[in-house]
Amino acid sequence: MSKKITAILLTCIMIITIGMTGCAKPxxxxxxxxxxxxxxxxxxxxxxQAVWGQCEFNTVKMLxxxxxxxxxxxxxxxxxxxxDTKGDPQEAVNVAKRLTSQDKVxxxxxxxxxxxxxxxASTLEQAxxxxxxxxxxxxxxxxxxxxVKPYNFRVCFIDPYQGAVAAGYAADVLKFKNAAILYDVxxxxxxxxxxxxxxxxxxxxxxxxxxxxFKGGDVDFRPQLSKIKAANPDVIFxxxxxxxxALSANQARELGITAALMxxxxxxxDQLITMAKDAVNGSYIVNHLDFDDPEVQxxxxxxxxxxxxxLELNGFLGNDAVLMLVDAIQRAGEVDSEKIAKALExxxxxxxxxxxxxxxxxxxxxxxxxxxxxxxxxxxxxxxxYSPK
Amino acid sequence: MVQFLQQLINGLSIGSxxxxxxxxxxxxxxxxxxxxxxxxxxxxxxxxFGFFFxxxxxxxxxxAFVSAALCTALLxxxxxxxxxxxxxxxxxxxxxxxxxxxxxxxxxENLVIAIPAIGPTFRTYPEIFSKEPFHxxxxxxxxxxxxxxxxxxxxxxxxxxxxxxTKVGKAIQAxxxxxxxSALMGINTDHIIIIIFALGGLFAGIAGVLFGMKYTVYxxxxxxxxxxxxxxxxxxxxxxxxxxxxxxxxxxxETFTSGYISSQYRDLIAFVxxxxxxxxxxxxxxxxxxxxxx
Numbered sequence: 001m002s003k004k005i006t007a008i009l010l011t012c013i014m015i016i017t018i019g020m021t022g023c024a025k026p027x028x029x030x031x032x033x034x035x036x037x038x039x040x041x042x043x044x045x046x047x048x049q050a051v052w053g054q055c056e057f058n059t060v061k062m063l064x065x066x067x068x069x070x071x072x073x074x075x076x077x078x079x080x081x082x083x084d085t086k087g088d089p090q091e092a093v094n095v096a097k098r099l100t101s102q103d104k105v106x107x108x109x110x111x112x113x114x115x116x117x118x119x120x121a122s123t124l125e126q127a128x129x130x131x132x133x134x135x136x137x138x139x140x141x142x143x144x145x146x147x148v149k150p151y152n153f154r155v156c157f158i159d160p161y162q163g164a165v166a167a168g169y170a171a172d173v174l175k176f177k178n179a180a181i182l183y184d185v186x187x188x189x190x191x192x193x194x195x196x197x198x199x200x201x202x203x204x205x206x207x208x209x210x211x212x213x214f215k216g217g218d219v220d221f222r223p224q225l226s227k228i229k230a231a232n233p234d235v236i237f238x239x240x241x242x243x244x245x246a247l248s249a250n251q252a253r254e255l256g257i258t259a260a261l262m263x264x265x266x267x268x269x270d271q272l273i274t275m276a277k278d279a280v281n282g283s284y285i286v287n288h289l290d291f292d293d294p295e296v297q298x299x300x301x302x303x304x305x306x307x308x309x310x311l312e313l314n315g316f317l318g319n320d321a322v323l324m325l326v327d328a329i330q331r332a333g334e335v336d337s338e339k340i341a342k343a344l345e346x347x348x349x350x351x352x353x354x355x356x357x358x359x360x361x362x363x364x365x366x367x368x369x370x371x372x373x374x375x376x377x378x379x380x381x382x383x384x385x386y387s388p389k
Numbered sequence: 390m391v392q393f394l395q396q397l398i399n400g401l402s403i404g405s406x407x408x409x410x411x412x413x414x415x416x417x418x419x420x421x422x423x424x425x426x427x428x429x430x431x432x433x434x435x436x437x438f439g440f441f442f443x444x445x446x447x448x449x450x451x452x453a454f455v456s457a458a459l460c461t462a463l464l465x466x467x468x469x470x471x472x473x474x475x476x477x478x479x480x481x482x483x484x485x486x487x488x489x490x491x492x493x494x495x496x497x498e499n500l501v502i503a504i505p506a507i508g509p510t511f512r513t514y515p516e517i518f519s520k521e522p523f524h525x526x527x528x529x530x531x532x533x534x535x536x537x538x539x540x541x542x543x544x545x546x547x548x549x550x551x552x553x554x555t556k557v558g559k560a561i562q563a564x565x566x567x568x569x570x571s572a573l574m575g576i577n578t579d580h581i582i583i584i585i586f587a588l589g590g591l592f593a594g595i596a597g598v599l600f601g602m603k604y605t606v607y608x609x610x611x612x613x614x615x616x617x618x619x620x621x622x623x624x625x626x627x628x629x630x631x632x633x634x635x636x637x638x639x640x641x642x643e644t645f646t647s648g649y650i651s652s653q654y655r656d657l658i659a660f661v662x663x664x665x666x667x668x669x670x671x672x673x674x675x676x677x678x679x680x681x682x683x
Binding site for chain 1: 392396397405406427442499509511513522529531604605607608609612613643644645647648651652655656663
């Protein structure tokens with residue numbers, strides 16, 4: 001008899017608990033209607049690209065504080081919730097799930113890496129939360145198989161464009177005829193740049209004399225560089241990140257290679273100068289902006305004053321991502337993730353890295369010019385704004 | 390021909406980096422029969438110790454070098470005492486040791502990242518030796534490569550002497566042959582294990598400092614040690630000459646694959662070759678036994 005009672009009691013408890021979990025939902029969403037707007041951030045806080053990720057998150061936090069001090073957006077305070085993706089696309093999906101389902105953010109800023117920005121697309125679509133990638137330049141971040149991803153946006157230009165800019169500048173302005181390419185075979189970013197550099201450079205009448213690969217994490221590039229040296233190119237295109245750039249540039253000079261070096265937005269960093277100042281002297285970089293542009297000085301000073309560190313590239317693009325989001329929230333008129341995503345599609349603002357006019361079919365900023373920077377004695381010297389014809 | 394010789398030099402130089410790291414794996418394996426994956430973390434610490442001794446405390450290079458090696462020896466023993474000894478006392482299966490070692494390795498990497506003074510950024514050693522390489526006709530040989538080669542050769546020779554000709558060395562050999570029987574013969578195997586970890590740590594420190602000088606220092610150095618571990622297995626885990634030969638061969642195979650076949654498929658081709666050799670000789674080139682090498 002007592003067994004029966006226990007069974008009935010247990011069933012009752014189970015039913016009640018099920019009922020309670022059902023009720024718990026509206027109670028959870030209630031805080032979003034309060035005085036804060038939760039915005040997610042994701043990026044590398046550890047790993048190779050931690051320097052950039054930390055700077056980017058710091059910039060976002062600084063800007064939110066500034067905006068909040070001025071009364072916030074739509075009368076509400078902005079709150080940044082950031083998690084580390086460790087530069088790992090799988091981890092990025094976990095972070096995206098956590099931000100959308102647990103923290104219930106209205107939009108996400110970051111990540112800086114293309115691989116991570118690509119992997120989170122389906123999570124965003126399920127949660128109907130928009131993401132503004134900062135330095136994710138791979139085309140697949142916003143467009144896949146010719147179809148635009150509804151919740152993925154970005155503030156930077158894309159790899160084909162970057163590769164084409166580098167090739168155009170090398171062929172038309174610097175008049176180089178023979179180019180070598182060294183790239184990271186395991187990296188989408190590096191592959192994309194290498195592919196479009198090769199295409200444009202050949203279209204412009206140049207020749208790719210040798211194309212060599214390595215794998216991210218490698219520290220010795222001399223086998224490949226010895227081969228490049230034998231081909232004797234005018235320029236070596238190195239579309240990868242500053243740590244590998246510093247190592248490979250040093251080793252190239254050690255082997256007696258005198259060719260000019262060229263790279264993309266993976267280069268700019270103070271670390272590159274400390275490590276390979278002489279080796280990269282005279283190299284050309286395609287970048288998102290000119291660090292000495294008077295218009296960006298204010299942001300640089302504010303950041304330096306707050307964190308006592310120099311603002312890295314990610315900070316500038318992080319700034320524009322925040323501007324873009326705030327503008328979208330204001331135009332949406334309410335804190336609703338879907339309405340914000342809709343508003344993002346019609347963005348047309350002026351950021352520190354140039355005009356950001358989002359294309360409806362691409363979710364990329366259209367017609368953004370690239371800056372050509374030359375490294376001279378450890379300084380980033382702006383050459384010109386350039387877009388290939 | 391010039392290209393061939395230059396690639397051979399490149400291969401030897403890469404192989405010697407692997408060799409220095411692989412020796413530590415083999416040393417511990419020969420006694421403990423498990424792969425001490427924490428070794429990569431200790432190497433990384435060696436690189437940081439050397440870096441801070443040189444830049445923060447302004448030690449001269451030999452002093453910094455030796456102190457870094459002593460510090461890592463201490464660290465390796467510390468890891469043994471805190472992580473492995475309790476497992477040994479409880480006679481835990483070897484799988485637990487491996488998992489514990491992996492845990493220690495991840496812990497060390499994240500510890501470095503978490504310490505604000507070190508953090509995740511990578512560091513560059515001050516220029517102690519000129520980067521200007523030696524030129525032999527059309528060939529170039531890096532000064533550091535020559536130095537590394539000499540230091541590695543001397544250290545390895547000392548190690549072989551120590552193991553072959555000293556009383557402690559004989560005890561190590563006996564212990565590696567059969568740990569239980571040696572204990573019955575009056576060898577304090579616990580001390581032998583400490584000595585082995587200290588030696589492994591010493592080599593980790595040497596490898597770390599040289600690696601840091603040659604390339605750079607960053608928390609993920611441990612990733613490179615995966616390759617040196619593979620080289621140690623290839624040469625025959627537990628065998629010191631095997632570790633050295635396996636490493637040099639791996640370096641040369643890698644370089645020649647990228648130099649003459651395809652740098653894009655370097656790892657693919659090089660490792661298919663390695664697997665092929667292991668299929669024919671499962672205990673590696675110089676390995677004695679066919680035990681589980683997990």
